[in-house]
Amino acid sequence: xxxxxxxxxxxxxxxxxxxxxxxxxxxxxxxxISLKPPEQIADGRVIPETFSLDNYKSLFEGGFDxxxxxxxxxxxxxxxxxxxxxxxxxxxxxxxxxxxxxxxxKRLILAGALAIAMFPPxxxxxxxxxxxxxxxxYDTYPGLIIPYLTFSLPLAIYVLTAFFxxxxxxxxxxxxxxxxTPFQAFTKVIMPLAAPGVFTAAIxxxxxxxxxxxFAISLTSSNSSRTVPAALAFFTGESTFTEPTGSxxxxxxxxxxxxxxxxxxxxxxxxxxxxxxxxxx
Amino acid sequence: xxxxxxxxVTKVFDDGYEAVKDMNLDIGDGEFMILVGPSGCGKSTAxxxxxGLEDITSGELKIDGEEVNDRSPKDRDIAMVFQNxxxxxxxxxxxxxxxxxxxxxxxxxxxxxxxxxxxxxLDLEQHLDRRPANLSGGQRQRVAMGRAIVRNPKAFLMxxxxxxxxxxxxxxxxxxVARIQSDLExxxxxxxxDQTEAMTLGDRVAxxxxxxxxxxxxxxxLYDRPRNLFVAGFIGSxxxxxxxxxxxGARLKLPIGEVEVSQLSGGGDGQVVVGLxxxxxxxxxIVGDDLKQQRGVEFEAxxxxxxxxxxxxxxxxxxxxxxxxxxxxxxxxxxSLSETGAGGLREGQERVVARLDPTSKVRRRQKxxxxxxxxxxxxFDPESGERLG
Numbered sequence: 001x002x003x004x005x006x007x008x009x010x011x012x013x014x015x016x017x018x019x020x021x022x023x024x025x026x027x028x029x030x031x032x033i034s035l036k037p038p039e040q041i042a043d044g045r046v047i048p049e050t051f052s053l054d055n056y057k058s059l060f061e062g063g064f065d066x067x068x069x070x071x072x073x074x075x076x077x078x079x080x081x082x083x084x085x086x087x088x089x090x091x092x093x094x095x096x097x098x099x100x101x102x103x104x105x106k107r108l109i110l111a112g113a114l115a116i117a118m119f120p121p122x123x124x125x126x127x128x129x130x131x132x133x134x135x136x137x138y139d140t141y142p143g144l145i146i147p148y149l150t151f152s153l154p155l156a157i158y159v160l161t162a163f164f165x166x167x168x169x170x171x172x173x174x175x176x177x178x179x180x181t182p183f184q185a186f187t188k189v190i191m192p193l194a195a196p197g198v199f200t201a202a203i204x205x206x207x208x209x210x211x212x213x214x215f216a217i218s219l220t221s222s223n224s225s226r227t228v229p230a231a232l233a234f235f236t237g238e239s240t241f242t243e244p245t246g247s248x249x250x251x252x253x254x255x256x257x258x259x260x261x262x263x264x265x266x267x268x269x270x271x272x273x274x275x276x277x278x279x280x281x
Numbered sequence: 282x283x284x285x286x287x288x289x290v291t292k293v294f295d296d297g298y299e300a301v302k303d304m305n306l307d308i309g310d311g312e313f314m315i316l317v318g319p320s321g322c323g324k325s326t327a328x329x330x331x332x333g334l335e336d337i338t339s340g341e342l343k344i345d346g347e348e349v350n351d352r353s354p355k356d357r358d359i360a361m362v363f364q365n366x367x368x369x370x371x372x373x374x375x376x377x378x379x380x381x382x383x384x385x386x387x388x389x390x391x392x393x394x395x396x397x398x399x400x401x402x403l404d405l406e407q408h409l410d411r412r413p414a415n416l417s418g419g420q421r422q423r424v425a426m427g428r429a430i431v432r433n434p435k436a437f438l439m440x441x442x443x444x445x446x447x448x449x450x451x452x453x454x455x456x457x458v459a460r461i462q463s464d465l466e467x468x469x470x471x472x473x474x475d476q477t478e479a480m481t482l483g484d485r486v487a488x489x490x491x492x493x494x495x496x497x498x499x500x501x502x503l504y505d506r507p508r509n510l511f512v513a514g515f516i517g518s519x520x521x522x523x524x525x526x527x528x529x530g531a532r533l534k535l536p537i538g539e540v541e542v543s544q545l546s547g548g549g550d551g552q553v554v555v556g557l558x559x560x561x562x563x564x565x566x567i568v569g570d571d572l573k574q575q576r577g578v579e580f581e582a583x584x585x586x587x588x589x590x591x592x593x594x595x596x597x598x599x600x601x602x603x604x605x606x607x608x609x610x611x612x613x614x615x616x617s618l619s620e621t622g623a624g625g626l627r628e629g630q631e632r633v634v635a636r637l638d639p640t641s642k643v644r645r646r647q648k649x650x651x652x653x654x655x656x657x658x659x660x661f662d663p664e665s666g667e668r669l670g
Contacts, residue, residue: 170367173334177438178381178428179355188380192371 027256034249041245055250069251071223072231077258079141079227080209083148087156087205088198090149095160096186100169110161113154121151125218132219139221147215152205159204163197164190199266206262210255228255283345283435283468284310285331290340292326292492300326302492303340308436311466313459315483317473318515323492324472325440331470332361332438344435355384360429364441366421368413368428374400375409378427385432399431402461419450423457430461436468443478455481476516480504488512510666513556513659519595521659522562522633524602526555533658536602538578540655553669556659559595562635564643565650579652582633587645594637596649 033041034055036048043049059069098106128147132138137146167190175185191198216230223231232251235244285308292301301323308314316324329335331342333354341348349357360381368377376383378399379392387395400406403423413421422442429437442458443451459482462469473479479486480500488495488503488511496508500516507513513521527534529550533542565579573579582598589595635651643649660669 168365168367170363170365171369173332173354174361174363174367174369174428175380176334176354177332177359177361178432179384181355184384189369193369195371 027253030249030252034246034253036246038242038246041243055246056254058247059251059254068223068231068235068247069228069254072226072228073255075141075223075225076210076227076229076255079144079148079225080206082141083145083152083209084202084206086145087149087152088160088202091153091156091160091201092191092194092198094153094157095164096190098157098161099164100172110157113157116150117154117158119151121147121214125214128215129218138219139225141225143219144212144215144225144227147219148209148212152208155208156201156205159201160194160197163194163200167193203263203266207259210259284308284343285436285468285470286341286343286346287327287331288341288343290327290330290342291338292323292330292335293338300492301330304494306487306494306497308468308470311468313462313469313471313482313484315471315473315479315486316489317476317479317486318489318495320474321491322489324474324489327489328438328440328470328472331436332359333357358435359438360432360434360436361438362425362429362440362442364444366413366425366445368421368424370413373410373412374405374416374424374427377413377424378431381428381432395431396427399427402430402464403427403457418446419454422446422450422454426458426461430465430467433465434467436470437462439469439471441473442471444473444475458482477518480516486516488515490515506668507556507659508668510554510556510661513661513668517558519559519634519636521556521558524555524557524600524633525663526553526660527551528553533660535578536600537580537582537653540578540658542658542660552663554661554663554666556661557633557653558657558659559634559636561654561657562633562637563652563654564637564641565652567638567641568652573652576656577652577654579650581648582651584643584645584647584649585632587643589639592639594639594641594643596635596637596641596643596651598633598635598649598651600633 028046032046032048035051035053036043037050037052037054040049060067064070094109097103098110124147129138132143137143171189171193172185175189176182180188210227211229212227213229216227217233220226220230226234228251232248235248235251287304287306290301290304291299293299304323304327306314316327318324326335330337333349333352333356337350342350344357344359369380372380375393375396378396382392382395396409397406400409403426405420405423405427408416408420408424413424416424422445425442439458443454446454455478458471462482471478471482480503483500485497485499486503487497490511496503496512498506503512503516507516507521510523514523524536528542531541533540533553533555535555565573568577582600584596584598586597587594588597637643661667662669
């Protein structure tokens with residue numbers, strides 16, 4: 001942002017502040033609730049009268065097997081990571097082919113990918129539920145990874161195709177002349193240059209898996225494969241008569257942390273301009 | 282070190298466009314061969330076929346006597362310098378230059394040594410750890426050259442390597458390229474559309490037009506004995522002047538006068554196209570009398586424009602004539618001739634440019650006595666465009 005134009009600067013500062021407030025107030029509210037003891041939850045205060053970490057402690061009580069949160073958290077991380085790795089690998093090859101090669105059915109693949117991305121996931125849940133039970137992958141990791149792949153691949157393919165198209169073809173030919181096999185040219189020249197795109201796609205896929213509720217709630221039945229968003233729905237209060245609001249809030253806060261970490265790590269890689277200087281410019 | 286031979290090489294693209302037609306060219310060991318021609322003449326396609334980046338539709342490509350048609354670029358042991366340099370932006374200059382060696386499994390110490398040696402040759406030592414984005418155009422160009430020479434390949438292929446540089450740097454790098462090539466004595470194929478580059482750099486020059494090789498020869502051969510109208514018009518700057526002529530017996534009738542053409546063999550009577558290079562026209566007041574008596578024609582012309590370059594003086598004038606029509610020249614009008622200001626070949630009046638001695642006193646819009654050295658005339662068949670005699 002150019003600070004030498006105070007009017008612009010002021011305008012953008014206000015706009016950004018508004019957006020930040022709009023986005024962060026619910027999170028602050030959630031944080032506030034998670035820090036309140038159960039009896040103060042409905043007191044309407046933003047800053048809790050008394051701070052308590054009981055809600056957080058309750059999440060981890062009973063260790064890995066008994067806690068309502070730990071096992072789903074591990075499930076979430078493992079499922080999201082596996083899906084991301086598989087989706088990015090497949091999407092990278094697909095996108096490369098789409099960006100570089102002429103082959104019959106190229107348009108069909110892109111159109112198909114787009115169609116799938118637009119398909120409402122909820123409508124596939126019923127059939128999947130029946131099929132997964134028949135296949136014996138109901139309530140397992142693959143049972144979630146497969147539908148996640150279906151819905152995240154189109155997105156990843158689109159993002160990566162756009163990035164691959166930006167990479168000058170000459171670079172790849174230069175690599176070939178330099179003695180690289182097509183695979184070496186892809187891994188040593190094309191992929192490093194497409195890194196911003198790869199990380200962008202990876203973050204999008206990871207967040208999609210991490211946040212999914214529809215598949216997670218429908219295709220799992222126990223904590224052995226249930227992910228955090230679904231597990232939250234099964235939280236119970238300290239007694240039969242207490243609302244689990246506090247612990248849900250605490251879990252919701254905790255569950256956003258990996259996403260924040262993930263984005264912070266990779267956002268530094270999502271800098272465009274990495275290709276600057278490749279060719280005349 | 283090696284020879285490259287193209288035997289009947291043809292390239293037809295998927296859409297049916299024939300980019301290179303039956304090209305035969307032998308490039309000797311250590312030779313600097315230039316492929317030159319206007320844009321779209323197939324010169325880059327020919328180069329890319331040698332590199333293996335483009336499939337050969339028919340014909341044979343041999344490197345060191347071995348057919349390499351079906352070998353992938355990496356198995357041909359050639360290095361290429363791209364027009365846009367195609368440097369790897371995520372690698373430093375050192376890594377860019379050493380990439381090929383690294384792929385070939387050369388050990389690190391040797392790579393470092395070779396890269397540094399090449400960097401010394403190219404004056405890139407202080408930039409080895411920078412990335413291409415932080416280099417100037419000339420430095421990037423040198424890195425691209427460095428990437429090629431580090432490998433000590435069988436041949437260098439250069440695709441308009443200097444066209445992205447500004448005029449001054451281009452001249453400087455031209456000398457550099459020539460020096461490096463003659464030091465290394467590596468077979469080089471160099472593509473350019475710039476006939477000055479072609480003339481100054483090449484051991485031999487191959488002129489192409491519309492996918493067909495027109496003439497291959499040393500720069501002098503191309504200049505002194507162009508095989509057809511296209512080569513005549515393309516090589517030389519300012520371009521050759523053309524005018525219609527008529528031969529009857531031993532006399533040639535030109536718009537500027539009549540001359541004896543005893544040197545013509547088998548020409549016969551009829552129409553011809555006559556080419557005359559700008560430097561073969563001189564201010565008649567400067568030419569010595571004995572030379573004037575010996576040969577040439579003297580004529581008067583009204584000068585339209587005078588361009589003084591210090592060392593030379595270009596005078597533009599018109600002569601009354603029907604004009605010269607040839608398909609071979611049509612291509613050129615938009616190309617090199619427009620650059621040199623001698624366009625408008627097919628107009629009713631012929632525009633002629635003369636390169637006069639700088640001491641000449643000719644002035645714009647004034648009549649001047651000029652003298653044409655008719656011993657240096659080039660005669661062409663108006664139908665085929667082929668050279669006569």
